[in-house]
Amino acid sequence: MTYSDKVLDHYENPRNVGSFAQDEEGVATGMVGAPACGDVMKLQLKVGRDGLIEDARFKTYGCGSAIASSSLVTEWVKGKTLDEALAIKNSQIAEELALPPVKIHCSVLAEDAIRAAVADYRKKHEEQ
Amino acid sequence: MLKLPIYLDYSATTPVDPRVTAAMIPWLTERFGNPASRSHAFGWDAEAAVEEARENVAALVGADPREIIWTSGATESDNLAIKGAAHFYRDKGRHLVTVKTEHKAVLDTVRELEREGYTATYLDVRENGLVDLDVFRAALRPDTSVVSVMLVNNEIGVIQPIEEIGAICRDKGIVFHVDAAQAAGKVDIDLKKLPVDLMSFSAHKTYGPKGVGALYVRRKPRIRLQAQMHGGGHERGLRSGTLPTHQIVGMGEAFRLAREEMADELARVRALRDRLLAGISAIEATYVNGDLEHRAAHNLNVSFAYIEGESLMMAIKDIAVSSGSACTSASLEPSYVLRALGREDELAHSSIRFTLGRFTTAEEIDYAVELLRAKVGKLRDLSPLWEMAQAGIDLDSVQWAAH
Numbered sequence: 001m002t003y004s005d006k007v008l009d010h011y012e013n014p015r016n017v018g019s020f021a022q023d024e025e026g027v028a029t030g031m032v033g034a035p036a037c038g039d040v041m042k043l044q045l046k047v048g049r050d051g052l053i054e055d056a057r058f059k060t061y062g063c064g065s066a067i068a069s070s071s072l073v074t075e076w077v078k079g080k081t082l083d084e085a086l087a088i089k090n091s092q093i094a095e096e097l098a099l100p101p102v103k104i105h106c107s108v109l110a111e112d113a114i115r116a117a118v119a120d121y122r123k124k125h126e127e128q
Numbered sequence: 129m130l131k132l133p134i135y136l137d138y139s140a141t142t143p144v145d146p147r148v149t150a151a152m153i154p155w156l157t158e159r160f161g162n163p164a165s166r167s168h169a170f171g172w173d174a175e176a177a178v179e180e181a182r183e184n185v186a187a188l189v190g191a192d193p194r195e196i197i198w199t200s201g202a203t204e205s206d207n208l209a210i211k212g213a214a215h216f217y218r219d220k221g222r223h224l225v226t227v228k229t230e231h232k233a234v235l236d237t238v239r240e241l242e243r244e245g246y247t248a249t250y251l252d253v254r255e256n257g258l259v260d261l262d263v264f265r266a267a268l269r270p271d272t273s274v275v276s277v278m279l280v281n282n283e284i285g286v287i288q289p290i291e292e293i294g295a296i297c298r299d300k301g302i303v304f305h306v307d308a309a310q311a312a313g314k315v316d317i318d319l320k321k322l323p324v325d326l327m328s329f330s331a332h333k334t335y336g337p338k339g340v341g342a343l344y345v346r347r348k349p350r351i352r353l354q355a356q357m358h359g360g361g362h363e364r365g366l367r368s369g370t371l372p373t374h375q376i377v378g379m380g381e382a383f384r385l386a387r388e389e390m391a392d393e394l395a396r397v398r399a400l401r402d403r404l405l406a407g408i409s410a411i412e413a414t415y416v417n418g419d420l421e422h423r424a425a426h427n428l429n430v431s432f433a434y435i436e437g438e439s440l441m442m443a444i445k446d447i448a449v450s451s452g453s454a455c456t457s458a459s460l461e462p463s464y465v466l467r468a469l470g471r472e473d474e475l476a477h478s479s480i481r482f483t484l485g486r487f488t489t490a491e492e493i494d495y496a497v498e499l500l501r502a503k504v505g506k507l508r509d510l511s512p513l514w515e516m517a518q519a520g521i522d523l524d525s526v527q528w529a530a531h
Contacts, residue, residue, distance in 0.1 A: 003442075011442065017510055034528030035513060038436055042512035059512040063438035067510060 003064055004098035010068035015075050018057045020044045026054070028124065030116025033109050039066045043113035045077060045085070047121055053077045053085060058113075065103040069093050069110035082118045134447045134492045138333075138426060138485030139282055139310055144378065145335040145486070151381040152337065155374035163371045164362060174373045181380025185329065188383040189308075190318035191344050197363045198371055201341035202309035203233040205328030206276075208343055208367060209305040210237045212353030213274045213326065214246060217303060221271030224248040227259055227278070227288075228468040234276050234307055253468055256419035257286040265296060274303045279311035279327075283450075283465040283481055284418030285427025287315060294323030303351060309333055309341075313386030314394070314424045319344060325351040331375070335486060336382030340375035343367075397484050398425035400493050404482060407497030411504055413517075417466055417479060428482045431466075434514040435507045437478030443503035447496045450481040 003011070019042075020027045026047040033040040039062030046055040056074035060067045072093060077085045093099075093107035135143075144152075155177060163178045165171025179193070186193040199205045214224060226238050228250045238248045249267045254260050259277060268275075275297050277288050290306050297304035305326040311317060313334040319327065327344040331337055345351055345366070359368030386393075405428055408414055413433040432440060441451050466479055482496070508514040513523060 011439070014510060019515065031512065032529055035523060036528070038438075040512055040528075042515075059510055059515060061434065061511045061513045062436050064442045066436075067439060 006072075006097050007065055007068040007099070010071040010097070011064040014058075014067060014071040016055075016057050016071065017059065019059065020046055020055075020057055026121075028117045028121030030113045030118070030120055032112040032116050033062070035061065038062060039106065039109060041066065041070045041109055041113045043070060043073065043110075043117045045117045045121060047082070051081055053080050053082070062106065062109075063103070065097065065099055065106040066109060068097050069099075069106045070113060072096060073110045073114060077114065082121065085114050086118055088114055130491060130495055132446045134496060136482045136484060136488070136492075136496060137448050137450055138488075139285075139481065139483035140450060141332050141338065142335045142485055143487065144332075144337055145382060145385060147385060148336055148378050148381045152374045152378040155377050159373075161373070163373055164360065174371075177373055178371055178376050181376045184380040184384040184387075185342050188312060188317070188387045189327065189329075189344065190320040190322075192347060195319075195344050195347050197343045197345055197366050198376055199341045199343055199367055200339055201332070202231075202307060202328045202330035203341075204367075205330075205341050205343035206231070206233040206305075206307055207237050208353065208356050209326040209328060209345075210234065210274060210276055211241065211356055212366070213303045213305065213351065214241050215354035216352045217273045220301075221269070221273040222246045223269050223272045224274050224276070225251065225264070225267050225272055226276045227251045227253060229253050229257060229281055229283075229465045230276065230278055231282055231307055231309070234278070238276070255470055256422075257281060257284050257417070257465075257469055258419055258422060259288050259293065261289065261292055261296070264293060268296070268300060268302065272300070272302050274305060276305040276307065278307040278309075279317070280308070280314060280424045280427075281418065281465065282310045283463060284429045284469075285310075285424040285483075286418045287311075287422045287424060289422075290324060291322055297325075298323040310424065312383065313390055314426060319346075326353075331379035331382055334382050334386050337375050337378040340372060340379045342379065393486060394425050397486075397488065400484050400488055400490060401425055401428055401482075403490065404428055404484070404493050404497060407493070408500060411501055414504075417469060426484045428484075429466075429479060430482070431477040431479045432504055433477045434511050434517055435478050435504060439507055440478050440480070440503070443507060444480075444496075444499055446499060450483075451478065 028045050031042045042059045044057045045053050048054040056077050058070040058074050060070045090107040090111040093110050094104055161170025161174040163174040182193045182196050186196050224238050242248050277293050280287055294304050303325050306324050307328045309330040312329050325346045329342045331340045355366050357368050362368050408430055414430050417429040437451050
């Protein structure tokens with residue numbers, strides 16, 4: 001398996017690794033994937049009172065491309081509204097990282113992680 | 129000064145020992161005769177070299193030189209032994225017994241015989257990778273004609289109880305084949321005492337060249353085979369084809385060196401393996417696959433929990449090792465050997481086979497341990513599963529969204 005320079009860069013120097021406390025104000029969590037399938041992504045968003053994503057964190061169990069896809073997404077969602085974040089498509093992630101066809105599912109999973117995190121945020125805020 | 133990457137994959141293949149290379153060269157150049165040429169000195173010279181090599185191979189394993197048949201490698205030896213015996217003794221019965229953790233050269237050969245109309249039993253192993261003798265005994269039938277069990281497992285290095293298995297086969301008049309590709313020069317083999325009828329060997333796992341191997345065929349009691357390769361009637365009609373003198377000389381020299389140096393080499397390799405084991409054991413949530421006691425000295429197979437296999441391989445590319453994830457991931461084939469140990473309940477781990485050898489140094493082992501410690505730590509910092517496990521969450525209780 002040969003990786004693109006961008007995948008290697010994100011894999012060697014992943015951005016925004018870590019976790020926010022689940023109960024922190026404005027924090028939403030999306031966890032997607034399954035250990036049996038070889039990848040699990042956890043994406044957390046911290047949404048400000050103005051509705052913009054202030055910050056993001058991730059943790060990923062998976063191959064280099066899965067780690068790179070989630071690392072990239074944490075960079076891209078910052079400063080966006082939730083709707084803008086939802087507009088990020090897996091094809092853009094795959095293109096940016098030059099993922100080979102067998103690794104497209106990593107970018108799909110990263111898109112799913114955004115959806116899951118946004119859904120978590122909306123669910124929490126409907127309840128309030 | 130360390131040279132990277134560090135080779136820790138001696139069970140895949142070994143470098144040819146420089147002394148072996150030196151012994152081989154003349155047989156490619158001025159001493160090029162065909163060992164089957166009976167009419168001139170070129171042939172006699174080559175034939176003498178082939179017979180000396182045969183003696184060296186026989187001596188390492190306690191065999192008579194007349195019991196050694198040259199082949200192209202252990203895969204061919206496995207094919208010739210299992211098909212040859214199954215075909216020759218087909219009137220006795222058409223049931224074969226082998227083990228799920230055997231090498232593909234054995235498993236696929238047995239599968240092929242199933243396509244020919246034979247039936248086969250593939251035995252499970254215990255959690256430590258060893259064959260359970262009661263399970264083995266229970267699998268035998270009146271029409272069982274051939275049993276094949278390996279001596280040293282290629283992935284997890286465990287040593288099967290072939291002496292006990294052989295005794296049961298001998299008692300029932302069943303032909304017993306042993307794949308010893310990973311065992312020659314690594315464990316003591318004395319075919320004068322072992323109740324084994326057929327044994328496969330490879331040169332390139334023991335510092336000889338690729339492309340040559342041997343099959344031991346017992347003379348007393350005599351085991352017969354139906355040839356699988358027909359032609360000039362070489363090797364007493366069991367394996368036709370011009371003998372590759374230089375390859376055979378290489379295998380002979382490699383096995384001669386193994387016999388001379390085995391005791392010292394095994395002690396040294398074992399100490400290095402134990403150093404590696406101690407270093408890895410200091411890393412949390414790692415465990416060894418396969419029995420540690422009944423195990424060849426050069427092998428260590430370890431699972432690292434909560435880390436995905438491909439990213440681990442990517443992180444440790446400075447060491448050349450084999451990976452076999454026990455779970456399915458996108459690009460790594462799951463290891464059928466680890467699966468047979470019943471490790472599929474552990475959803476999230478990746479396994480690495482380290483195999484050490486003649487040219488491994490303590491410095492290399494220390495480097496490998498340090499690299500593993502750093503990279504496993506880094507990948508766990510990235511792993512949501514590790515985070516959950518640290519928080520006391522049982523991963524099996526989580527509803528995963530399979531995709």
